Amino acid sequence: MVKKVRAVIFWVCLFLFLLAAPLTIFYSQGYRFDLNPPAGGKKITQTGGIFLKVIPKQAEIYLDEKLKKKTDFFFGSALVENLLPRKYKIEVKKEGYLSWQKSLEVKEKEVTEVKNIILFPQNLNFTVLTKGVENFWLSLNKKELVLKEKGGQGWSLKLYDLETNIKSHLIAEGDIFSKGADLLNLEFSADNPKKISLETRTERGVEMKANSERQTSSTSGAREELKYFTLEIDKTPPSLKEEGNPALLPENIVTSQTFDGDSYYLDNLGNFFKDGERLTRTSFPVKAETDYDIKKFQNFIFLRENQDLYWFNLDSKSFERYFDGIKGLKISSDKNKLVLFSNHEIWILFLQEKLDPPQKKAGDKILIARLSEKIKDCFWLNPDYLIFNTTDTIKIAETDDRDQINIIDLTKFKEPEMFWNSFNKKLYLLSSENLYASAALF
Numbered sequence: 001m002v003k004k005v006r007a008v009i010f011w012v013c014l015f016l017f018l019l020a021a022p023l024t025i026f027y028s029q030g031y032r033f034d035l036n037p038p039a040g041g042k043k044i045t046q047t048g049g050i051f052l053k054v055i056p057k058q059a060e061i062y063l064d065e066k067l068k069k070k071t072d073f074f075f076g077s078a079l080v081e082n083l084l085p086r087k088y089k090i091e092v093k094k095e096g097y098l099s100w101q102k103s104l105e106v107k108e109k110e111v112t113e114v115k116n117i118i119l120f121p122q123n124l125n126f127t128v129l130t131k132g133v134e135n136f137w138l139s140l141n142k143k144e145l146v147l148k149e150k151g152g153q154g155w156s157l158k159l160y161d162l163e164t165n166i167k168s169h170l171i172a173e174g175d176i177f178s179k180g181a182d183l184l185n186l187e188f189s190a191d192n193p194k195k196i197s198l199e200t201r202t203e204r205g206v207e208m209k210a211n212s213e214r215q216t217s218s219t220s221g222a223r224e225e226l227k228y229f230t231l232e233i234d235k236t237p238p239s240l241k242e243e244g245n246p247a248l249l250p251e252n253i254v255t256s257q258t259f260d261g262d263s264y265y266l267d268n269l270g271n272f273f274k275d276g277e278r279l280t281r282t283s284f285p286v287k288a289e290t291d292y293d294i295k296k297f298q299n300f301i302f303l304r305e306n307q308d309l310y311w312f313n314l315d316s317k318s319f320e321r322y323f324d325g326i327k328g329l330k331i332s333s334d335k336n337k338l339v340l341f342s343n344h345e346i347w348i349l350f351l352q353e354k355l356d357p358p359q360k361k362a363g364d365k366i367l368i369a370r371l372s373e374k375i376k377d378c379f380w381l382n383p384d385y386l387i388f389n390t391t392d393t394i395k396i397a398e399t400d401d402r403d404q405i406n407i408i409d410l411t412k413f414k415e416p417e418m419f420w421n422s423f424n425k426k427l428y429l430l431s432s433e434n435l436y437a438s439a440a441l442f
Helices: 002-028
Strands: 031-034 043-046 048-055 060-063 066-070 077-083 086-093 100-106 111-118 126-131 133-138 144-151 154-161 166-172 181-188 195-211 216-232 239-243 253-259 262-267 272-274 292-297 300-305 308-313 318-324 328-331 337-341 345-350 365-370 377-382 385-389 393-398 407-412 417-421 426-431 434-438
Touching: 048 086, 048 100, 060 077, 066 077, 100 111, 133 417, 133 426, 133 434, 144 181, 253 292, 262 292, 292 328, 328 377, 337 377, 365 393, 377 417, 385 417
Parallel strands: 048 111
Antiparallel strands: 031 043, 048 077, 060 066, 060 086, 086 100, 126 434, 133 144, 144 154, 154 166, 181 195, 195 216, 216 239, 253 262, 262 272, 292 300, 300 308, 308 318, 328 337, 337 345, 345 365, 377 385, 385 393, 393 407, 417 426, 426 434
């Protein structure tokens, strides 16, 4: 009797083992029985996963409104495994920060990745750096600001060191012309970050006389004069030197630029040249008294005609209309993407193939935002996020166009002018003649 019981128990255990072993192996390999697949019915399927990398660390990951886990302390990442193939609503949260959410699809035997999530502060702190500022420019090394301040003797330029918070005098309006001058443009030299180019306008009195044997007549008036200077800010005192017009071109050249040692120019007949070799098969219709500018990013060449942008098609060897109402175009820090924006739209152009999700081909263009309010300026926060300002609001947008594009309102100021400093991750705003600096965004 005992032998029979032992035999029965043995065979039952063997049967259960033979039954459980394959199920355990299948389970360990990610197989699950899906009772409600998206296509309907019931079936056995393999699972997938979702990998997230988030700044800041220790953020909570929710799937379909259920808390799954937190990102780790060391890398800020989390892998959610054993998910049935379907679309999930993902939400990332952390106290004191604005949440991020997106609906993404999980496929069999694949891990859906989002490696560039940034949660931004709900209440971003700002500090007043200085007052009475009319305009400001961020240096190319991201460590200094040039401020234009207005005083009783006209405007002056000051240098503000962002590391030491020390402000020093550069030049006054009277250094340009004793009777006053308008500052039209200020640019840092790409070759020397301590050298600044200034474009100014002065108004001079003019006296004209016509002499003859019997009469002398005279008329007086005023004429505007453009003057150009270089300002070397690393010298004590700063050195101001008048220069010729750097934009002065030969009569037959409409516009010219040099990129990577190659010289590009457009002549008044609409022919486009590179190092003296004509590139255009069909001439571009050049208009009189119109501003033109050439831009080159990777293999993409653009021609700006006032507020219209044209792309040079390498196949047809001609310029084709590309973007209307262009306000600005700026390349990302990784040199792979270009942001183009007008008064009401922001677009991203991919300059190179992107293999990481969301995958893109060179030449792909996506719409980031279309707004009823006017866009004033736009900057790259990093290769995956943009920051831009409207009339009174600073906004941030991601560039991941899977599902909805997350756009948040970061802060509000009255008619702010904005600069983003990628060096210290701070935002600088000019509003009501006060210059503000934010805490680090991330």
